[in-house]
Amino acid sequence: MVPTFIMVGFVGYNGEQYLGLCMRRLIIAGGGIGGLTAALCLAQKDFSVLVLEQAAQFSTAGAGIQLSPNCSRVLHHLGLEAGLRGKGFLPEGTQFRDWRSGRVITESVLGSAIAERYGAPYYHIHRGDLLDVLLEAARAHPHIELRVNARVEHFETVRAGSGVQVRSAGTTESSAGLIGADGIHSKVRQDLWGEQQPLFTGNVAWRMLVPAERLPAGMVRPMSTVWWGPGKHFVHYYVAGGEFVNCVCVVEKSGWQVESWTELGDVGELRVDFVGWHADIQTLIAHADPSVLYKWALFDRPPMPHWGKGNVTLLGDACHPTLPFMAQGAAMAIEDAAVLAACLGADQSVANGMQRYEGLRRKRTAGIQQGSRRNAKVFHLSGIPAWLRNRGAARARRGTMDGLFRYDPLSVVQSD
Numbered sequence: 001m002v003p004t005f006i007m008v009g010f011v012g013y014n015g016e017q018y019l020g021l022c023m024r025r026l027i028i029a030g031g032g033i034g035g036l037t038a039a040l041c042l043a044q045k046d047f048s049v050l051v052l053e054q055a056a057q058f059s060t061a062g063a064g065i066q067l068s069p070n071c072s073r074v075l076h077h078l079g080l081e082a083g084l085r086g087k088g089f090l091p092e093g094t095q096f097r098d099w100r101s102g103r104v105i106t107e108s109v110l111g112s113a114i115a116e117r118y119g120a121p122y123y124h125i126h127r128g129d130l131l132d133v134l135l136e137a138a139r140a141h142p143h144i145e146l147r148v149n150a151r152v153e154h155f156e157t158v159r160a161g162s163g164v165q166v167r168s169a170g171t172t173e174s175s176a177g178l179i180g181a182d183g184i185h186s187k188v189r190q191d192l193w194g195e196q197q198p199l200f201t202g203n204v205a206w207r208m209l210v211p212a213e214r215l216p217a218g219m220v221r222p223m224s225t226v227w228w229g230p231g232k233h234f235v236h237y238y239v240a241g242g243e244f245v246n247c248v249c250v251v252e253k254s255g256w257q258v259e260s261w262t263e264l265g266d267v268g269e270l271r272v273d274f275v276g277w278h279a280d281i282q283t284l285i286a287h288a289d290p291s292v293l294y295k296w297a298l299f300d301r302p303p304m305p306h307w308g309k310g311n312v313t314l315l316g317d318a319c320h321p322t323l324p325f326m327a328q329g330a331a332m333a334i335e336d337a338a339v340l341a342a343c344l345g346a347d348q349s350v351a352n353g354m355q356r357y358e359g360l361r362r363k364r365t366a367g368i369q370q371g372s373r374r375n376a377k378v379f380h381l382s383g384i385p386a387w388l389r390n391r392g393a394a395r396a397r398r399g400t401m402d403g404l405f406r407y408d409p410l411s412v413v414q415s416d
């Protein structure tokens with residue numbers, strides 16, 4: 001199949017610039033973590049990329065995110081290490097604790113040990129900071145165009161499947177392919193496969209930031225800490241170089257299903273949700289900044305049997321929305337971006353490249369979706385099942401995370 005070539009800017013004339021004139025152009029719907037990472041990975045493979053973002057600006061509401069080595073190696077490969085180190089936080093380890101007594105059930109080392117073992121570090125970072133790092137790189141790249149107020153409304157495959165026309169905010173753009181990185185409510189996904197509402201998982205998450213200076217010295221260790229309790233769990237870790245403690249508090253609840261990054265929560269309700277929990281949890285809640293206390297219902301979808309068709313594919317939450325109980329949703333979007341770019345870079349046919357990408361990614365992302373669902377149950381056990389879980393966790397061997405963290409999206413195409 002002959003790919004669609006487009007002419008991009010012409011400045012002077014020499015051999016190198018001539019190559020630049022013949023770049024394949026791709027459109028990405030959605031400028032979140034997945035869409036921006038995909039733009040950078042594709043530009044690195046000499047594609048010209050247009051990112052269409054529906055919002056008035058590229059932004060992401062509060063809260064932190066954990067970046068494990070399987071995705072941080074991609075970000076480093078994009079040249080973003082300095083930005084991540086400058087804005088992120090390198091945790092010393094992971095710790096699981098009992099909700100009431102605070103007893104440490106199990107802990108493992110992260111820090112420099114994980115970077116040595118897997119070749120890339122584990123970061124904690126504020127989402128806004130991560131987006132800034134990605135945006136700065138994308139804005140500086142001559143082959144990436146970023147457009148806001150540009151909701152993708154419609155697309156059509158043209159020229160016997162060799163190109164796609166995308167309509168957005170009154171304009172129509174042509175490209176060799178379209179990538180729907182437009183999140184859990186993906187319009188691209190809906191147009192490909194029809195309307196299918198995401199499923200409420202029965203869990204509501206609170207997110208809050210606590211200024212570290214308000215907390216007793218040493219109370220929060222420099223670790224990713226997960227407190228397990230019946231029907232609930234509480235996660236906290238440092239972000240913004242240690243200035244804030246980011247908390248995600250998940251509670252099984254029915255009857256309230258608002259899914260929004262910006263729905264403010266009521267601290268009184270949060271306090272009631274965690275009555276009886278350890279004193280450290282009470283201290284964290286007491287010092288939360290109410291102006292950045294958010295509450296939202298957690299949704300997901302079952303793994304999809306197919307993602308794309310022809311020259312249109314999906315990426316990130318658009319095709320595999322994942323509960324946060326393995327801290328891997330964004331990591332999967334970042335892995336997708338690297339694998340998609342490698343597949344498209346290796347194949348003259350966009351449709352073939354997209355098909356290969358899907359074939360390489362569906363099993364892994366489905367496994368993470370299912371594992372995250374499983375953790376939703378495991379984290380919230382009570383009674384004897386909780387006791388058995390704690391015993392098993394305490395005995396888990398070093399290397400349990402190898403399958404997850406060793407995955408290298410940058411070389412998966414060569415070893416395919």
Ligand SMILES: Cc1cc2nc3c(=O)[nH]c(=O)nc-3n(C[C@H](O)[C@H](O)[C@H](O)COP(=O)(O)OP(=O)(O)OC[C@H]3O[C@@H](n4cnc5c(N)ncnc54)[C@H](O)[C@@H]3O)c2cc1C
Binds near residue numbers: 030
């Ligand atoms: C509480 C919580 C904690 C989490 N913690 C972690 C973690 O620690 N580690 C981790 O890896 N993951 C984590 N995740 C998951 C992670 O947040 C998501 O998987 C990730 O943000 C998905 O990125 P995305 O780019 O695919 O989608 P999104 O972030 O949803 O971005 C989609 C973008 O597309 C835009 N858009 C939508 N429709 C259109 C359209 N029609 N046209 C143009 N633009 C459009 C949106 O405005 C948005 O900017 C967590 C999730 C939750 C809920």
